[in-house]
Amino acid sequence: xxxxxxxxxxxxxxxxxxxxxxxxxxxxxxxxxxxxxxxxxxxxxxxxxxxxxxxxxxxxxxxxxxxxxxxxxxxxxxxxxxxxxxxxxxxxxxxxxxxxxxxxxxxxxxxxxxxxxxxxxxxxxxxxxxxxxxxxxxxxxxxxxxxxxxxxxxxxxxxxxxxxxxxxxxxxxxxxx
Numbered sequence: 121x122x123x124x125x126x127x128x129x130x131x132x133x134x135x136x137x138x139x140x141x142x143x144x145x146x147x148x149x150x151x152x153x154x155x156x157x158x159x160x161x162x163x164x165x166x167x168x169x170x171x172x173x174x175x176x177x178x179x180x181x182x183x184x185x186x187x188x189x190x191x192x193x194x195x196x197x198x199x200x201x202x203x204x205x206x207x208x209x210x211x212x213x214x215x216x217x218x219x220x221x222x223x224x225x226x227x228x229x230x231x232x233x234x235x236x237x238x239x240x241x242x243x244x245x246x247x248x249x250x251x252x253x254x255x256x257x258x259x260x261x262x263x264x265x266x267x268x269x270x271x272x273x274x275x276x277x278x279x280x281x282x283x284x285x286x287x288x289x290x291x292x293x294x295x296x297x
Contacts, residue, residue, distance in 0.1 A: 152243075155235075159246050162228040166250045166257070172214075172221055172264055173257035187271045190264060211272070218265050222258065229254040 136143060168174065181189060198210035232251040235241050241248070 155244060158231065159244055162231065163247050163250050165224060166228065166254065171257075172218055173225065173260045175260075175264065183267075187267050190267055191271065194268075214268065218261060218268075222261055225254050225258055225261070229258075 165171070175193065176186070176189065194210050194214045195207075198213040200206045200209050203209075228251065232241075232246075232248075232254070235244065235246075
C-alpha cells in the first residue's frame with residue numbers, strides 16, 4: 121500500500137514537471153473563466169426581477185398597503201396547488217426564500233469586495249453598478265422581512281387573543297399578594 125502511494129506521488133510529480141508549461145497556463149485560464157462565470161451568474165441573479173430584493177422596488181406604496189400587497193404576492197408565488205387553501209405553507213416558503221436570497225447576495229457582495237480589494241476588478245467583465253446595488257437590495261430584503269414579521273406577530277396575537285387572555289387571567293388569579 122505504501123509503495124503504491126509513493127509510486128502514485130512520483131507519477132504525479134513526474135507528470136507535473138514534464139507538463140508544467142501547459143498546466144500553469146491552463147490553471148490560470150480556467151480560474152479566469154470560472155471567476156467570469158461566477159460574475160455572470162451573479163449579475164443575472166442581481167438583475168432577476170423575481171427576487172424579493174427587487175419586489176416593488178420602483179413603486180412607492182403606502183406602508184399600510186405594502187403589507188397587504190406582500191401577503192398577496194407571497195400567496196400568489198407559493199400557492200400549494202395540491203392544497204390551494206393552505207395559508208401557512210407559502211409563508212414558511214417565503215421565510216426560507218428570503219434567507220436564501222440574503223445569503224446569496226451576501227456571497228456576491230463579499231466576492232465583489234474581494235476582487236476590489238485585490239485590484240482584480242479591472243481584468244474582469246463586470247457590471248459594477250449591479251454589484252454596488254447589493255447593499256440596497258439587502259436593505260430592501262430587510263425592510264420586506266420586517267414588514268412580514270411585524271404582520272406575523274400581529275396575526276399570532278389576534279388569532280390567539282382569547283387563549284392568551286385566559287392564560288393571563290389564570291396567572292393573575294394564582295398570584296398571591
